[in-house]
Amino acid sequence: MSHLRSQAPPARACLLLSWELTNDQDLRRIRAELHHFFTARELDEPARNDDIAQRIGLVATELGGNALRHGMPPIVVRLLRDEDGYILDVSDHDPHHAPESAELPQQFRAGGRGLHIVRSLTRQLCWYATEDVKHVWASFPAPHERPRSTPRWGAADVVPPC
Numbered sequence: 001m002s003h004l005r006s007q008a009p010p011a012r013a014c015l016l017l018s019w020e021l022t023n024d025q026d027l028r029r030i031r032a033e034l035h036h037f038f039t040a041r042e043l044d045e046p047a048r049n050d051d052i053a054q055r056i057g058l059v060a061t062e063l064g065g066n067a068l069r070h071g072m073p074p075i076v077v078r079l080l081r082d083e084d085g086y087i088l089d090v091s092d093h094d095p096h097h098a099p100e101s102a103e104l105p106q107q108f109r110a111g112g113r114g115l116h117i118v119r120s121l122t123r124q125l126c127w128y129a130t131e132d133v134k135h136v137w138a139s140f141p142a143p144h145e146r147p148r149s150t151p152r153w154g155a156a157d158v159v160p161p162c
Contacts, residue, residue, distance in 0.1 A: 031057035095129035
């Protein structure tokens with residue numbers, strides 16, 4: 001049984017980045033692109049750029065890895081933004097099986113701690129399903145952005161404003 005709350009993310013969130021996930025190598029690419037996205041931005045507290053990039057990257061790896069192991073393709077990882085922060089949404093096409101947190105055993109064993117790790121790094125961790133798709137999503141507070149005088153993104157990196 002799932003220990004996650006069943007709830008859709010805020011409807012007012014807009015899409016920033018999106019990837020289709022097909023294998024473990026894609027997870028490495030997603031983490032690198034998330035790191036670039038956050039560290040190329042001008043924020044009031046530069047140390048928070050790396051922190052949020054690391055947190056969201058690790059959560060993308062955990063949720064994406066779970067979807068690869070337990071879900072059904074296609075698997076899509078999306079970074080969203082709303083006025084409260086960032087939302088990482090991972091979807092797969094197995095809406096009939098809720099995400100499950102493994103009970104923490106008394107003895108150490110490999111695996112089964114991904115959702116526990118994700119919970120410790122996020123503000124909120126939830127899931128919901130439509131008729132064909134299951135979504136597991138996590139929210140993060142946003143670092144405070146400073147106004148920029150000149151863009152720092154290349155033409156291929158431009159993300160439309162929310």
